Amino acid sequence: MARKKKIENKKMVRIYIMGKEYLVPAGLTIMKAIEYAGYRYIRGAGCRAGFCGACATVYRKLGDYKLYANLACQTTVEDGMYLVQLPFVPANKATYDIEKVKPDENAILQYYPEVARCVSCNTCTKACPQGLEVMDYIQAALRGDIKKTAELSFDCIQCGLCAIRCPAEIAHYHVGQLARRIYGKYMMPKAKHLQERIKEIEAGKFDDEIKKLMKMGVKRLKELYNKREIEGEAVESD
């Protein structure tokens, strides 16, 4: 193969972006490597810090039959990588009014009946850049266990790679989101202190303080901000 030609600069790696060969510095993320090669992101890039889930990417490695999926901003390029960036993941998204959703065992199947098509192949789990047990939460959804679906999908960043890889065409990340919404609204124990604080705010307890702050000069505001008490930090005595 042509790529076996010796790479002269040892700090460079050879990658293939949509089939075209490029030499890029080793150690770059896939996202930066693609930019280094001259491409500009219109879609498929976001926070660049692994949180927003916008930069779903798929690739193969030299001599490896597996198709890998990950976040472009979190994955370092390797020599011989074949890359393509996914600008968008089309996936069926149910429309619902969370106020009207009945939080029972059939709630998820009602909006996403395709969950029942799951063949337990586990491909979704293998595709998840967050390392979630995606198949397990789809299986929990199938048996109406909303709590477990919500818990297992909690760290989902909605990149959509699970949905792109699923042979049953399930949109796992939307299913997880529905479960978390139902769980949060109807099932999760409510935090009492939060309710009390909201009541205080609504009753106007902090209105005067806010008014005071709004009238303050920038200099005084900065001073206050820098001197603020940070929860969990030890109070130092001077």
Place this chain on the structure above:
Amino acid sequence: MKLPYYPGCTLKKNAKNFEKAAIVAAKHLGIELVELPRWNCCGAVSSLTSDDVMHHVAAIRNLVRVQQMNDDGILDNEYRLVVLCAMCFNVLKRSNILATSNANMLNTINSFMDTEPDYEGTVEVKHFLEILRDDVGFDAIKSKVINPLKGLKVSAYYGCTLLRPREVGIDDPEAPTIMERLIESLGAEPVDNPYKSLCCGSYHTVGSNKEVVARRAYRIIEGARRNGAEAIITSCPLCAFNLDNRQALTEKLYPGFKRMPILYFTQLMALAFGYESEASFDGNFVDPIPLLEEKGLIGMKVQK
């Protein structure tokens, strides 16, 4: 006796009463049913296409969990997987037979499931009724009965998945008796039904053919009633739904039809063993309480 146990999706939804009653009944007989960790849907129907490997992955993955429970020390060399739902039992057992009799197919499944340990073909899929017959024994069950179900005439309904195909069935597919023997050991009177293995209509119940199911329910229930049955027991949540919930439609199709309680066999066991509340009769569509009250079987001795 500690046995790995596969519940299946329906036992966590529509058939909670089936499971709840089974757990206490098993415990009463000295059996601890240990739910498989990370189990998934069995596949719900067994794929009959010989080269369709994908639809057996779900079943085999569950069997791998049994191996893992042994490897992790949760079980001590126990490879009998207990299933309550007759449908799950059928699907799991058929996949197991396919995989263990076809090395190529097992190899394909194992290499596809590359994040799991290989399935070694060591698991035996058992219906709970088989454990009752072969490991506990009906005489032992009889000796454990706290409240004999005297005067209650019960007909067993087997349907398809407990009996067919023959190599999967737990009893003679033409003339099964395993549930009748259980009914007898609980102190009730078993009543034969010529339609005890007639298909209930199965998944027609979810389409536009609900009437097919309601008519089947009529034949099956009336077949039992003609022999004097007052209630029917089953081991399949789909059969139970079709015989129980569909009676509302049967009533409309057959004027004068009288409803009959449909119970899971484990509910009858829980009642006889003194666990009336765990028998969870509130989960049944046709309320069995009036019948059980009439027979003096409600408000009996309770196990703590």
